[in-house]
Amino acid sequence: MPIATVNPATEETEKQFTPHSNEEIEAKLSAAADGFAMLRDISFEARGCLAVSAAELLEAELPDVARVITAEMGKTYAAAKGEVAKCASTLRWFAEHAEGYLADEPVRTTASESRVIYRPMGPVLAVMPWNFPMWQVMRFAAPALMAGNVGLLKHSSNVPQTALLIEDLFHRAGFPPGAFQSLLIGSGQVERIIADPRVQAVTLTGSEAAGRAVAEAAGRALKKSVLELGGSDPFVVTPSADLDRAVAVAVQARVQNNGQSCIAAKRFIVHRDVYDAFEKGFVAKMRELTVGDPMDPSTELGPLAQRQGRDEVQAQVEDARAKGATVLCGGAPLPGRGWFYPPTVITGVGAGMRVHSEEVFGPVAMLYRVDSTDEAVKLANATTFGLGASVWCNDERDRLRFIERLEAGMVFVNSMVVSTPELPFGGTKHSGYGRELSALGIREFCEAKSVFVA
Numbered sequence: 001m002p003i004a005t006v007n008p009a010t011e012e013t014e015k016q017f018t019p020h021s022n023e024e025i026e027a028k029l030s031a032a033a034d035g036f037a038m039l040r041d042i043s044f045e046a047r048g049c050l051a052v053s054a055a056e057l058l059e060a061e062l063p064d065v066a067r068v069i070t071a072e073m074g075k076t077y078a079a080a081k082g083e084v085a086k087c088a089s090t091l092r093w094f095a096e097h098a099e100g101y102l103a104d105e106p107v108r109t110t111a112s113e114s115r116v117i118y119r120p121m122g123p124v125l126a127v128m129p130w131n132f133p134m135w136q137v138m139r140f141a142a143p144a145l146m147a148g149n150v151g152l153l154k155h156s157s158n159v160p161q162t163a164l165l166i167e168d169l170f171h172r173a174g175f176p177p178g179a180f181q182s183l184l185i186g187s188g189q190v191e192r193i194i195a196d197p198r199v200q201a202v203t204l205t206g207s208e209a210a211g212r213a214v215a216e217a218a219g220r221a222l223k224k225s226v227l228e229l230g231g232s233d234p235f236v237v238t239p240s241a242d243l244d245r246a247v248a249v250a251v252q253a254r255v256q257n258n259g260q261s262c263i264a265a266k267r268f269i270v271h272r273d274v275y276d277a278f279e280k281g282f283v284a285k286m287r288e289l290t291v292g293d294p295m296d297p298s299t300e301l302g303p304l305a306q307r308q309g310r311d312e313v314q315a316q317v318e319d320a321r322a323k324g325a326t327v328l329c330g331g332a333p334l335p336g337r338g339w340f341y342p343p344t345v346i347t348g349v350g351a352g353m354r355v356h357s358e359e360v361f362g363p364v365a366m367l368y369r370v371d372s373t374d375e376a377v378k379l380a381n382a383t384t385f386g387l388g389a390s391v392w393c394n395d396e397r398d399r400l401r402f403i404e405r406l407e408a409g410m411v412f413v414n415s416m417v418v419s420t421p422e423l424p425f426g427g428t429k430h431s432g433y434g435r436e437l438s439a440l441g442i443r444e445f446c447e448a449k450s451v452f453v454a
Contacts, residue, residue, distance in 0.1 A: 035178025231387030
């Protein structure tokens with residue numbers, strides 16, 4: 001796949017890049033090792049000042065950065081500005097909290113002194129996707145750099161300008177040379193870099209197939225890996241829910257980021273007592289959404305990021321239709337230039353349909369009717385994924401049952417699933433392992449060392 005910016009709204013190639021040569025890759029690996037030797041010895045206070053400087057640069061340049069993101073992957077300009085602002089606030093969060101997260105932990109033993117200390121591992125390879133081209137990177141980079149690690153970024157080939165922008169951001173903020181570098185390479189180079197002795201760990205956000213490949217390579221090299229993979233998140237609505245609020249948030253939860261989010265709600269599991277009202281309101285609001293130019297302030301849904309992504313969504317919808325599902329709205333690519341796909345709602349989904357078992361990475365919602373809390377839990381868990389879950393429920397007993405029994409790394413009650421630096425982010429089952437963000441996330445790429453002084 002060429003390394004290039006191809007605008008999803010116009011299908012025009014705006015900029016192409018030459019992949020890094022073997023000599024350039026070697027120079028970056030060497031610079032990463034040297035950068036780690038410097039950054040690890042810088043105090044938390046000094047690292048925090050550098051992170052805040054990066055945040056200030058992002059905030060000052062927010063409109064221009066957001067335009068690059070929109071041009072590369074098609075999200076609305078408003079959403080892109082929100083992503084950049086979130087990255088800046090997360091840099092500030094870890095600048096303030098990293099030292100506390102990694103503080104020595106005294107432990108009572110028979111020794112006169114014993115404690116657990118956390119120390120950085122070294123260069124970490126980050127293999128990142130295009131859907132949140134800055135946020136996905138920053139939720140790794142902010143805690144990793146504040147811990148004293150350095151980053152090597154292999155970004156998706158369709159967002160090269162964002163990748164280089166992030167590298168330049170940390171350079172201009174004053175981080176040591178080699179502290180964060182972007183590698184313009186294809187996926188075929190990843191295994192080689194994981195095997196390099198200077199690289200100590202790898203993190204990936206992406207597909208299940210990519211996760212398996214990276215985990216296998218990391219396993220052969222006996223290196224730490226963290227994987228955040230796909231999701232088919234349930235959105236459960238019970239009779240005790242605030243139905244109007246649930247409908248409004250359901251639309252946002254499905255079409256956020258043009259429907260291209262691993263934590264987007266995808267399977268809407270609704271109790272029969274409120275199903276008809278939910279379906280009516282949900283379909284009406286999905287039909288009302290404005291699809292168009294992502295730079296237009298009135299646009300609510302832009303194009304999908306890549307042609308093959310749009311074609312895959314259409315193939316999944318057609319498979320469901322052919323096997324007896326009913327398409328209530330949408331269901332076909334929009335005519336004209338750009339990879340636009342309309343808000344789509346499907347009912348009558350069952351086993352054997354691709355949309356029932358696969359992640360649908362576009363603005364397509366599947367509606368299910370259930371008769372009880374137990375049936376809702378069973379259906380929600382009937383997937384190989386286990387990333388997030390949203391539950392709409394004001395009955396305390398039912399709420400606790402959902403929290404305890406849903407097989408997901410994150411359960412949000414009366415809210416859509418979101419990522420925030422305060423809480424661990426990650427999944428179970430085929431949605432991956434390890435955590436990003438919070439104290440758990442910053443410790444993923446630290447060595448926990450036991451100290452015992454007799």
